[in-house]
Amino acid sequence: MDLTLILGPMKGGKTYELISFFAPLSYTNIKYCLYQSARNVRDSFIESRNGVQLKAKKIARLSEILDDDVEVVGIDEIHMFEEADVPAIETLLRRGVRVVASGLDTDYQGKLFIIIAKLIELCPRTINYHRAVCELCRKPDAVYTQILKTGEPVIAGLPPVVPDDGSFTYRPACRSCFVK
Numbered sequence: 001m002d003l004t005l006i007l008g009p010m011k012g013g014k015t016y017e018l019i020s021f022f023a024p025l026s027y028t029n030i031k032y033c034l035y036q037s038a039r040n041v042r043d044s045f046i047e048s049r050n051g052v053q054l055k056a057k058k059i060a061r062l063s064e065i066l067d068d069d070v071e072v073v074g075i076d077e078i079h080m081f082e083e084a085d086v087p088a089i090e091t092l093l094r095r096g097v098r099v100v101a102s103g104l105d106t107d108y109q110g111k112l113f114i115i116i117a118k119l120i121e122l123c124p125r126t127i128n129y130h131r132a133v134c135e136l137c138r139k140p141d142a143v144y145t146q147i148l149k150t151g152e153p154v155i156a157g158l159p160p161v162v163p164d165d166g167s168f169t170y171r172p173a174c175r176s177c178f179v180k
């Protein structure tokens with residue numbers, strides 16, 4: 001059925017919007033499930049920064065969703081999946097499943113993730129662009145996510161999806177403060 005994308009930099013409230021959409025479904029008969037990438041090793045919940053959380057199923061490939069009996073699908077951190085996962089989303093939409101996915105739209109260099117470009121080609125019903133507070137100038141205009149190593153912006157040499165193993169820190173940045 002319909003695809004909804006919730007995009008923007010980190011700390012922009014994307015996961016909170018995803019949770020706000022799904023939380024009421026637990027009071028309905030609608031069959032739904034939330035998913036997150038198995039690459040996210042931190043937790044088995046989708047949790048927003050204000051502490052609200054919902055249980056999520058970890059999957060390595062989005063095609064695993066095709067085996068589940070669901071009417072509404074939520075995917076957190078969609079940018080952690082790959083271009084090869086997009087046909088599974090297309091299959092879900094053709095089946096009449098509603099898909100709501102949130103994640104970063106651009107990588108540490110400010111480039112659109114390929115999977116996000118491919119999802120936009122599926123013609124979403126809605127794309128909600130979130131902004132965060134820039135951690136340098138404190139204006140609520142952050143559109144990028146800067147990756148730092150020992151306090152300095154990393155501008156090259158990383159894969160688009162950077163492993164969250166504690167060796168990097170992340171901060172939302174506005175157009176003026178983002179270092180390309």
Ligand SMILES: [Zn+2]
Nearest residue numbers: 134137174177
């Ligand atoms: Zn700024």
